[in-house]
Amino acid sequence: MRNLDITTLRSFIAVADSGGVTRAAGFLHLTQSAVSMQIKRLEETLGVELLDRSGRTIALTAAGEQLLVYARRMVGLNDEVVSRLTDQAFEGEIILGVPHDIVYPVIPRVLKRFNALYPRMRVQLIASYTRRLQEHFARGECDLILTTEPTTGTEAETLTELPLCWVGAPGGAAWRRRPLRLAFGRQCMFRPKVIAALDQAGLPWELAVETDSDRTIEATVSADLAVHVVLEGTEPPQLERIDHGGALPELPAHFINLYGAEAAASKPVEDLVDLLRDGFRPAGAGRMRAVG
Secondary structure, three states, X not given: OOOOXXXXXXXXXXXXXXXXXXXXXXXXXXXXXHHHHHHHHHHHHHOOOOEEOOOOOOEEOHHHHHHHHHHHHHHHHHHXXXXXXXXXXXXXXXXXXXXXXHOOOHHHHHHHXXXXXXXXXXXXXXXXXXXXXXXXXHOOOOOEEEEEEOOOOOOOEEEEEEXXXXXXXXXXXXXXXXXXXXXXXXXXXXXXXXXXXXXXXXXXXXXEEEEOOHHHHHHHHHOOOOEEEEEOOOOOOOOEEOOOOOOOOOOOEEEEEEEOOOOOOOHHHHHHHHHHHHHOOOOOOOOOOOOO
């Protein structure tokens, strides 16, 4: 196994960019002989000639042209790693607020990618209800928040629009019973729209659970004692979307809005914003792009 040395690759790039060993030596603050020795060592490692020395000026051979592409990528990646791990500017904390019901599946992937980019940065995740997160943000207690709202926010960036869907226990029958038993959080943004849709459809309903605990809601619904409503694609694994065949009213869409993006004060915050945008990008609109 032969290993390439970043220092020799850096010298090779300098020779290629400057058109000669002498100029490259001045750029690298090395002697001409030191640069020449590094190029020779690189050629011996690879077993190919990288420079065409037959003319008055030095040119790259075909192998040298091919190596140059890889060398730029390797040196660039080396410099990025060193910068991320040692630059004091990339230390600190970002406070991110996210509604309970949209933490999964996107946020864990976003946090994992962000940690790879900025291992010395800490993201403090606050999971709460939209109204509480808006209060935190208004008091300056969060750098960024996501919300689930029936409209686009006047001071927010809308990341996506998702329809609400009915969920219940796998193979459950609670959705067939009347009055329809509902499980909701006290501050759930979906609740008013769901109740309005039921009233408009003339379906009787009652609150089986009104709580501040998502776990209480999930336990009640998974026991087939009530039904719940979530944004499509955010169903908990122990619940399933109800195929009601029109027995329950269709529900309106809600928006996932991002607050704080315009005031991003640092490169890490900007990159976290980009990861959130990519994470909630509608299906078919493209894959997560590289940031950094």
